[in-house]
Amino acid sequence: MPDGFRHWPVTATMGRVTIGILTSGGDCPGLNAVIRGAVIKGDRIHHESFVGIKDGWRGLVEDDIEPLPRYDVRGLSRLGGTILGTSRTNPFDHGGAARVREVMAGHEMTGLIAIGGEGTLTAARRLSDEGIPVVGVPKTIDNDLSATDYTFGFDTAVSIATESIDRLRTTAESHHRCMVVEVMGRHVGWIALHAGIASGAHAILIPEVDVSLEQICEWVEMARDRGRAPVVVVAEGFVPEGVEHVHAPRGLDAFGRPRLGGIGEQLAPALEEKTGIETRSATLGHLQRGGVPSAYDRVLATRFGTAAVDAVVDKQWGSMVSLIGTDIESVDLHSATTVLKTVPRERWDEAAILFG
Numbered sequence: 473m474p475d476g477f478r479h480w481p482v483t484a485t486m487g488r489v490t491i492g493i494l495t496s497g498g499d500c501p502g503l504n505a506v507i508r509g510a511v512i513k514g515d516r517i518h519h520e521s522f523v524g525i526k527d528g529w530r531g532l533v534e535d536d537i538e539p540l541p542r543y544d545v546r547g548l549s550r551l552g553g554t555i556l557g558t559s560r561t562n563p564f565d566h567g568g569a570a571r572v573r574e575v576m577a578g579h580e581m582t583g584l585i586a587i588g589g590e591g592t593l594t595a596a597r598r599l600s601d602e603g604i605p606v607v608g609v610p611k612t613i614d615n616d617l618s619a620t621d622y623t624f625g626f627d628t629a630v631s632i633a634t635e636s637i638d639r640l641r642t643t644a645e646s647h648h649r650c651m652v653v654e655v656m657g658r659h660v661g662w663i664a665l666h667a668g669i670a671s672g673a674h675a676i677l678i679p680e681v682d683v684s685l686e687q688i689c690e691w692v693e694m695a696r697d698r699g700r701a702p703v704v705v706v707a708e709g710f711v712p713e714g715v716e717h718v719h720a721p722r723g724l725d726a727f728g729r730p731r732l733g734g735i736g737e738q739l740a741p742a743l744e745e746k747t748g749i750e751t752r753s754a755t756l757g758h759l760q761r762g763g764v765p766s767a768y769d770r771v772l773a774t775r776f777g778t779a780a781v782d783a784v785v786d787k788q789w790g791s792m793v794s795l796i797g798t799d800i801e802s803v804d805l806h807s808a809t810t811v812l813k814t815v816p817r818e819r820w821d822e823a824a825i826l827f828g
């Protein structure tokens with residue numbers, strides 16, 4: 473870092489209010505663009521200083537916090553992951569609001585920007601209910617948060633999944649096989665729906681819609697009978713009709729939610745047995761969260777970051793920045809975290825007309 477850059481902003485930070493930023497929960501492309509947008513606007517327009525909290529709520533309850541000057545966020549919008557690190561630590565397992573208040577006071581933090589998904593923002597909402605000055609920024613590849621039309625990370629994940637399915641299709645075609653592709657999404661099917669439509673899948677299976685094994689086999693055979701290599705896209709949270717509970721025994725995360733994954737591996741042999749078509753499965757897993765953010769996600773994340781500092785200046789504690797249509801608005805964290813945004817049945821029906 474050239475010396476001139478290091479020293480220029482420091483002189484301008486005297487007497488400023490300090491805002492803490494953390495990224496928590498599963499990472500996703502665009503987190504760094506939020507951090508950059510918030511810090512640059514906060515510094516330039518509102519004359520605020522920032523501290524970076526390491527690894528989400530862990531860094532806050534363990535007081536692992538460092539200054540986050542403007543020169544540390546240069547060029548960040550194209551960088552995947554998060555420069556602050558993340559974890560699935562639940563602050564309520566580590567002293568809750570009392571501990572958070574104590575650490576914030578130690579750093580003279582007047583506000584907190586928490587960037588996270590459903591688990592993180594639920595914790596933020598509970599902290600806000602107990603008087604912690606916090607503003608939320610919605611991120612998740614799953615796109616499962618209510619009160620925002622889209623979360624950043626989703627567009628990148630869908631693009632990665634679509635490209636992967638396109639690639640899997642070419643090898644399936646060479647071998648005249650059926651390919652089952654499992655994508656992430658937790659308990660909603662947004663990634664599966666969008667990547668499945670984009671890649672022209674012959675079946676898209678999502679948690680919101682019950683589908684029998686017989687129906688899936690029928691779609692697979694229809695595609696095979698037309699000389700196609702059948703492609704089935706399945707969301708990790710899908711449970712086949714008549715089955716009570718399907719996910720790999722991976723336990724619960726710190727927010728008490730099951731770790732999903734494994735349905736693709738279960739489905740593939742079942743389809744092969746019933747249809748006689750050689751079938752393979754591929755689980756895309758964390759590939760969907762890696763690498764550089766798409767242009768769409770960089771823009772959305774940057775807009776969320778700049779809007780979040782405005783919300784802090786306005787003391788809109790307990791709020792979350794949100795995309796409504798094409799506008800960035802401020803909504804209550806309660807409305808964002810109490811109901812999951814699931815795929816409406818009619819959206820799946822639209823796609824299902826093309827199955828088989």
Ligand code: F6P
Binds near residue numbers: 612613614656657658
């Ligand atoms: O919420 C994002 C997500 O990627 C889900 O789609 C997935 O079920 C989960 O996180 C995986 O979590 P982890 O990174 O802890 O394995």
